[in-house]
Amino acid sequence: MKSPNSIHINGYKHISYQSDTFSEKEMVLKSKSFHEWLDKRRSVRDFSDTPVPKEVIENLIRSASTAPSGAHKQPWTFCAISNPALKTKIRKEAEVEEKENYENRMSERWKKDLEPLDTNMNKPFLEIAPWLIIAFKKVYEFEEDGGKHNNYYVNESIGIACGMLISAIHNAGLVTLTHTPSPMNFLAKILDRPSNERAFLLLPVGYPKFPAYVPDLDRKGLDQMAVFYE
Ligand SMILES: Cc1cc2nc3c(=O)[nH]c(=O)nc-3n(C[C@H](O)[C@H](O)[C@H](O)COP(=O)(O)O)c2cc1C
Numbered sequence: 486m487k488s489p490n491s492i493h494i495n496g497y498k499h500i501s502y503q504s505d506t507f508s509e510k511e512m513v514l515k516s517k518s519f520h521e522w523l524d525k526r527r528s529v530r531d532f533s534d535t536p537v538p539k540e541v542i543e544n545l546i547r548s549a550s551t552a553p554s555g556a557h558k559q560p561w562t563f564c565a566i567s568n569p570a571l572k573t574k575i576r577k578e579a580e581v582e583e584k585e586n587y588e589n590r591m592s593e594r595w596k597k598d599l600e601p602l603d604t605n606m607n608k609p610f611l612e613i614a615p616w617l618i619i620a621f622k623k624v625y626e627f628e629e630d631g632g633k634h635n636n637y638y639v640n641e642s643i644g645i646a647c648g649m650l651i652s653a654i655h656n657a658g659l660v661t662l663t664h665t666p667s668p669m670n671f672l673a674k675i676l677d678r679p680s681n682e683r684a685f686l687l688l689p690v691g692y693p694k695f696p697a698y699v700p701d702l703d704r705k706g707l708d709q710m711a712v713f714y715e
Contacts, residue, residue: 523652524704529660530604531694532614539567541657542616542690549620549650555637560623561646561685564676567616574675576611579666579687583608586667601700610662614689618661619672620647621682633681643685654690660697661688 491500507515546563554560566572583606587596611617622643625633636642647663654661669684678684 523655526651526655527660527699528662529693529697529699530602530610530662531697532610532660532689533692533694534613534615535692537615537659537691539565541659542618545650545653545657545690546618548653549646552642552646552649554642554646555639558623558626558636558642560636560639561643562621562623562678562682563650564619564621564678565616566619566676569612571675572612572617575617575672575687576608578671578675579608579611579664580606582666582668582671601702603700608664608666610689611687613694614691616690618650618688618690619676620650620685620688621673621678622685623681624683625681627679627681640685647686647688650688654688659690660693661690663688 488501491498493499542565546565549563550559550561552559566575587606591599620643622639623636624639625635627633651661651663664687666687669687672678672684672687673682
């Protein structure tokens, strides 16, 4: 008997779902090639100013917003900025915070850990990259009567969405940098965001400058970061 396309559970519609399935051999190949492809992703700090079509950015954000979220509240807003004046403002304020970070807030240990990455308080990529995507987490929602209620697992939800965004950027043949010019309150002010939104990550998106160089880093092997209980 054919199963119905939809059923109701507790009065709510549920639709029939079928995942793509593969043979064990195909699964091994697919999972291996996915890892090899993902392993090519790198954080890039030198961008080209070559434009990227808005439609690409829209699709990247759509992909991010497919992420699972606590009680499906999708507690995020992605602000995409190509406006040069806004990018200049963001760079200026980010560099103010980063100067304070490097000079007064960061421990010597932290600065030592950053040395191999060649990061510093100057952030020219904030003006050079054709797009900046800023992920805001929605800590609570406004109710019609003026009240508010909290969202659930907001950090977990937006963290997953940003991971998916980073993968989508890589898939499009573009690069990004996970950037956190903390504290990031200045971003909500510049972009005039409502009081329930807090900046979570800033992701410049574009092509790498040519030639581009990235730190020669190793990634942990399975034996260093996974434990199997069989
Ligand atoms: C939450 C988070 C914040 C980060 N903030 C910065 C940052 O402000 N500036 C920077 O240059 N890199 C930043 N990074 C990038 C890391 O340095 C980078 O991911 C790491 O060195 C590994 O390199 P890879 O991304 O090329 O694998 C951040 C990464 C994460 C996950």
